[in-house]
Amino acid sequence: MLYLVEMIVQIPHTLDPALVAKIKQKEKEYSQKLQREGKWRHIWRVVGEYANVSVFDVASNDELHALLSALPLFPYMQISVKPLANHPSSIVQE
Amino acid sequence: MLYLVEMIVQIPHTLDPALVAKIKQKEKEYSQKLQREGKWRHIWRVVGEYANVSVFDVASNDELHALLSALPLFPYMQISVKPLANHPSSIVQE
Amino acid sequence: MLYLVEMIVQIPHTLDPALVAKIKQKEKEYSQKLQREGKWRHIWRVVGEYANVSVFDVASNDELHALLSALPLFPYMQISVKPLANHPSSIVQE
Amino acid sequence: MLYLVEMIVQIPHTLDPALVAKIKQKEKEYSQKLQREGKWRHIWRVVGEYANVSVFDVASNDELHALLSALPLFPYMQISVKPLANHPSSIVQE
Amino acid sequence: MLYLVEMIVQIPHTLDPALVAKIKQKEKEYSQKLQREGKWRHIWRVVGEYANVSVFDVASNDELHALLSALPLFPYMQISVKPLANHPSSIVQE
């Protein structure tokens, strides 16, 4: 089941740079683990913004919230979620 | 080169139903042709809306506008475009 | 799996009143059928508006879109959907 | 009498973590007490957000404000309230 | 129980002027009846707009919706409702 997820990152300028670097490193590892598991199907950078557009493939709303709220950058992100359905014109079932 | 494209369809209620059916049929064929060519990489339905979220893969801004403005439903759609870039956390180059 | 669905009804004033009455009657029957099946769990009127707030309980995003796009009033409604998850403070699992 | 209440939590990053943990614990207890009393009828997590969608069942506007403004997280939340009425298509009176 | 109600009137230009005059006459009578009953406590014109700001005093959300949806101009108005509570600084209980 697919969801379009848009994440805007807003890290406060007063946060310790070493801590920020550590959080970003964990975020990258976590994101790549989910990508390898096939749950975080796509992640693209929005040109000119510290933001991404992603597509998640999960079994339920609950699973999606569990994955997103465990993001190391979760406390510093504004996230919006759109549930997706198969489109009648699509040549694939995804 | 990838772009996130969101299309909201708003067909006036006064349009002839036969004409509408014909336009929708052409739209489907046109969309599937572009999907088979690999230019319209993804198309998903937004749940609850007469709208889609799509990803296009084209060579230039000009090519994208040419493709979108040739959509049979173009006069009846509100389209927004976000250019996408490779994300440093992505495990694939896309 | 639960979703908050908000529907705003906007019927064009030029539509034939007899047709409108028929669509509304079908809408009511369709809504009550889904309520009895447990898929349309709640429907409330928003005070002062021709709109409702609803909670749907379905197996997937695709099922939700199928149900909503089959609403007799679908062509005349603006619908927004928020996927819901279990809240850690909730005393029930719903 | 029912109300749809949406709460978005925004805790300043500079707040003492021990204090935050204590407030959240009190919030949970307070919420569960109101749920057991039947006044906080539903609470759901909005997927991807530190936010909830709730339904309250109270005797008056004044009672609702008293309950909401006593939330331990009240100073850190943005709350919006929509009064609800019985919907003519509903198969239950709620 | 008090509610702030804001009504914006938008009558389609294609409506028959005689019909419009009749609806407006009924609206006035209906409004004055509710004012005399003490349910429509205040009605003011918003300067420069075909709109009003009103205060209603009713027993429940359901009663308020019943009163508003019976307004002769209801199909041509955009209405927003804010539930009000007693303010701790108010020198009267209202």
Next chain:
Amino acid sequence: MLYLVEMIVQIPHTLDPALVAKIKQKEKEYSQKLQREGKWRHIWRVVGEYANVSVFDVASNDELHALLSALPLFPYMQISVKPLANHPSSIVQE
């Protein structure tokens, strides 16, 4: 001459609590003085928000600004003002 005034209070979390308590006490006294003088005709709490909806009765725009900008909480409030006129359907002249 009447004005609808909406005030949203946003006190920074870093302000000294003793100072805040003092400002709120002064605000209450100031508000009640203006109410007794008939200039601050109504004040209601917006349910669920640290905000109020008020009606002022003053001789001029200048007087209204003088009263509002002297509010002890003025530096911490977002205020919006709508001038009101007599409504042709009103059964009173106010």
Next chain:
Amino acid sequence: MLYLVEMIVQIPHTLDPALVAKIKQKEKEYSQKLQREGKWRHIWRVVGEYANVSVFDVASNDELHALLSALPLFPYMQISVKPLANHPSSIVQE
């Protein structure tokens, strides 16, 4: 007493051109009469828009609404009003 008034004109394309020309002629005469009386103190065109920014000088909110609602183009305009007060840095009292 001064007010900033912004008017956006939106004449439906289906209105009879002769009628439109007549309304515009009346609008101009009415506007110039109020300007000569000193009540419509300034009127400027917003560059690129069928809109104006105006300053009115009237005795009361009621007078302003009476003047604006009598505009021949009133049914086809979206008007917003901001009450103005003397600015402490102004070198004139206006």
Next chain:
Amino acid sequence: MLYLVEMIVQIPHTLDPALVAKIKQKEKEYSQKLQREGKWRHIWRVVGEYANVSVFDVASNDELHALLSALPLFPYMQISVKPLANHPSSIVQE
């Protein structure tokens, strides 16, 4: 003197196609005349929209409004204007 001008075209679907074609032809000729005169310095298509982003170089606000309001498509466009100034980092004076 430069201005950023954004134009969104919204032609009503009920307009006669022959008339529309004629207006568009005149629009093109008018635009190209102004471009050759150096007054309409740039015109670009916004990808995916029936809209353009333009830069005008004129002697005054009045001249800009005269040019824009004479556009054959002016009655069918939503136009927004931003005055531009020389940027201190620019390597040219324009």
Next chain:
Amino acid sequence: MLYLVEMIVQIPHTLDPALVAKIKQKEKEYSQKLQREGKWRHIWRVVGEYANVSVFDVASNDELHALLSALPLFPYMQISVKPLANHPSSIVQE
């Protein structure tokens, strides 16, 4: 050449009050100097807000930006600018 300029002042609460007082004093002197020179033609207070509506009369976009960016409060203001043109109904040329 005239421009409508709206300025909203937002001074951070953490700024030193003595510094704030000094900046405001300079702002007043600067504003009055420009008013005496005829460049800052009008300045009005927006009722209930720490904001003003102004009209500037300058020779060019560049001059306007130079004047505005030199405002002592410039770093603490949100400014929006609308270029104005002569209105065909105006009885004066301004």
Next chain:
Amino acid sequence: MLYLVEMIVQIPHTLDPALVAKIKQKEKEYSQKLQREGKWRHIWRVVGEYANVSVFDVASNDELHALLSALPLFPYMQISVKPLANHPSSIVQE
């Protein structure tokens, strides 16, 4: 390939002025280098704002993001990007 890029600068007031001056100096040098290379084709100041409107000419979305995210002021800017295409009425190919 052209893009309209709008940048709004928001430097926190708590940042060290010496650091800010250094960042701005680097920003200017970086901007002028890109202008000389023909990649940052235009940069204009938005009148009255600490913001610019720019046109970039780059080979791809990825190149544009690389250039923008390397801006010394990037962490303190809000950037929006619109892809541009050749306009059929343009007398030049750009």
